Amino acid sequence: MSDDGYAWQRAERELTEIDTSVPHSARIWNYWLGGKDNFPVDQAAGDQYVRTFPGILDIARLTREFLKRSVRYMAADAGLRQFLDLGTGLPTVDNTHEVAQRIAPDAKIVYVDNDPLVLTHAHALLTSTPQGTTDFVDADLRRPDVILEAAARTLDLDRPVGLTFMGVLGHITDDDEVRTLVRALVDGLAPGSHLVICDGYDVVSPEFVQAQDDYDEGGSVPYRLRDRAQILGFFGDLDLLDPGLVPSPEWRPETEQVGPAPQIRPLAGIAVKPA
Numbered sequence: 001m002s003d004d005g006y007a008w009q010r011a012e013r014e015l016t017e018i019d020t021s022v023p024h025s026a027r028i029w030n031y032w033l034g035g036k037d038n039f040p041v042d043q044a045a046g047d048q049y050v051r052t053f054p055g056i057l058d059i060a061r062l063t064r065e066f067l068k069r070s071v072r073y074m075a076a077d078a079g080l081r082q083f084l085d086l087g088t089g090l091p092t093v094d095n096t097h098e099v100a101q102r103i104a105p106d107a108k109i110v111y112v113d114n115d116p117l118v119l120t121h122a123h124a125l126l127t128s129t130p131q132g133t134t135d136f137v138d139a140d141l142r143r144p145d146v147i148l149e150a151a152a153r154t155l156d157l158d159r160p161v162g163l164t165f166m167g168v169l170g171h172i173t174d175d176d177e178v179r180t181l182v183r184a185l186v187d188g189l190a191p192g193s194h195l196v197i198c199d200g201y202d203v204v205s206p207e208f209v210q211a212q213d214d215y216d217e218g219g220s221v222p223y224r225l226r227d228r229a230q231i232l233g234f235f236g237d238l239d240l241l242d243p244g245l246v247p248s249p250e251w252r253p254e255t256e257q258v259g260p261a262p263q264i265r266p267l268a269g270i271a272v273k274p275a
């Protein structure tokens with residue numbers, strides 16, 4: 001656990017900055033996942049979304065399931081011991097460090113988010129095993145330079161890192177900006193690093209578009225619904241591992257699908273930075 005006081009001082013300062021008058025992505029996501037770290041304004045926005053497009057609850061659940069499966073893959077099969085989790089969200093069961101450290105107790109994890117409430121809950125993310133380390137960085141995704149410098153306090157950037165973007169890239173609505181920031185982060189990491197993206201959709205229904213339009217107009221940071229070609233572009237020239245960029249339940253499933261598959265699934269893929 002990081003004990004330099006950095007996260008705690010910031011948490012105290014940022015506590016006064018939590019705005020409960022507008023809905024926030026991290027808090028609405030937490031509400032959809034059944035968490036308690038949200039306010040009436042987030043519940044109202046989340047309920048309105050679900051009324052128009054109930055499938056968002058499947059999307060939130062599938063995104064978390066893929067987070068766990070992908071981190072397990074990277075720790076167990078790829079042998080990675082370092083993770084950089086961007087757009088972490090509020091703590092829930094099975095956060096990245098818990099999944100990774102169950103397999104590799106010495107794993108090091110750096111979490112990055114720019115939401116003040118996520119920052120105040122950082123203590124729940126800093127519960128590392130004694131052999132491992134976790135840290136939390138209060139930063140915007142659009143500042144890869146700041147993120148890499150802060151991550152280097154905990155991670156050895158000359159060794160491979162698992163870089164994860166789970167349900168966050170849609171918050172950066174400009175495609176060029178996403179390509180630039182993903183590229184800058186990957187460039188700052190060692191060969192053998194893995195780029196993990198879960199975002200975009202195999203199909204988009206009119207109800208989904210309507211729910212997202214209403215959400216975007218409700219004062220939250222907008223989220224862009226992207227198709228497969230757009231998400232594929234964010235991997236640049238990196239080689240995707242099998243089975244490629246696919247609906248998340250189809251990325252190396254560990255259990256059989258029970259019941260009918262959700263109509264709309266997030267897309268998921270993992271690529272590796274070559275030597």
Ligand SMILES: C[S@@+](CC[C@H](N)C(=O)[O-])C[C@H]1O[C@@H](n2cnc3c(N)ncnc32)[C@H](O)[C@@H]1O
Nearest residue numbers: 026087088089113114115140141166167168171
């Ligand atoms: C939909 S939640 C996903 C949370 C988590 N990754 C998961 O899959 O459960 C999106 C998260 O990204 C964070 N976020 C949004 N825009 C961001 C930005 N520009 N920089 C850093 N974090 C951001 C939000 O605060 C929120 O916690």
